[in-house]
Amino acid sequence: DAMVIQNPRYQVTQFGKPVTLSCSQTLNHNVMYWYQQKSSQAPKLLFHYYDKDFNNEADTPDNFQSRRPNTSFCFLDIRSPGLGDAAMYLCATSPRGGEQFFGPGTRLTVL
Amino acid sequence: GEDVEQSLFLSVREGDSSVINCTYTDSSSTYLYWYKQEPGAGLQLLTYIFSNMDMKQDQRLTVLLNKKDKHLSLRIADTQTGDSAIYFCAGKAAGNKLTFGGGTRVLVKP
Numbered sequence: 001d002a003m004v005i006q007n008p009r010y011q012v013t014q015f016g017k018p019v020t021l022s023c024s025q026t027l028n029h030n031v032m033y034w035y036q037q038k039s040s041q042a043p044k045l046l047f048h049y050y051d052k053d054f055n056n057e058a059d060t061p062d063n064f065q066s067r068r069p070n071t072s073f074c075f076l077d078i079r080s081p082g083l084g085d086a087a088m089y090l091c092a093t094s095p096r097g098g099e100q101f102f103g104p105g106t107r108l109t110v111l
Numbered sequence: 112g113e114d115v116e117q118s119l120f121l122s123v124r125e126g127d128s129s130v131i132n133c134t135y136t137d138s139s140s141t142y143l144y145w146y147k148q149e150p151g152a153g154l155q156l157l158t159y160i161f162s163n164m165d166m167k168q169d170q171r172l173t174v175l176l177n178k179k180d181k182h183l184s185l186r187i188a189d190t191q192t193g194d195s196a197i198y199f200c201a202g203k204a205a206g207n208k209l210t211f212g213g214g215t216r217v218l219v220k221p
Binding site (some may be wrong): 006031040042043048057090094096099100101105107 | 112118142144146151153154155156159199206208209211212213214
């Protein structure tokens, strides 16, 4: 089945220790998105790729970076995680102008 | 930017209908979506409505859109315990970006 896959589902890191979250898709969609969702809140868009074009939201901290080496994969790098970065991180994909399909999320814990 | 608001909580008995309400501010939203999120999971697209439609029905789900009042609702008929989840409405603005409401937690009681 075509889908959006996120690995790992649960990630524990230490304060200040870099961490990378992974997203892959078999839908062959042009656009990939990363959202941060804190407890009992709506998802907040961090950035998105339209093909290889990177689009950063104005209020996304510099601590968050992303890479998209090919159509199928997109990575979220958190350079120096703080306690406030503990959240669910959701990856989504869409065709151009189409609806977004979400992965299951990675729950990040920062100790 | 767009603001999307939802009530926080809804409790309903199994078998009854649920109605979840949403208001939005950006009249240029072309599509409006309803997503379902179960505990610890991602968002599942339930249904959507194009902004020039008033109503869309999909099995147990009915979406009503009042463009004049910028009000969107999702009705779930014959609500089941598996419908317990958080429901997010979202509007699509320029650049295919979604603006989400804060989510409505629906609790279905047996």
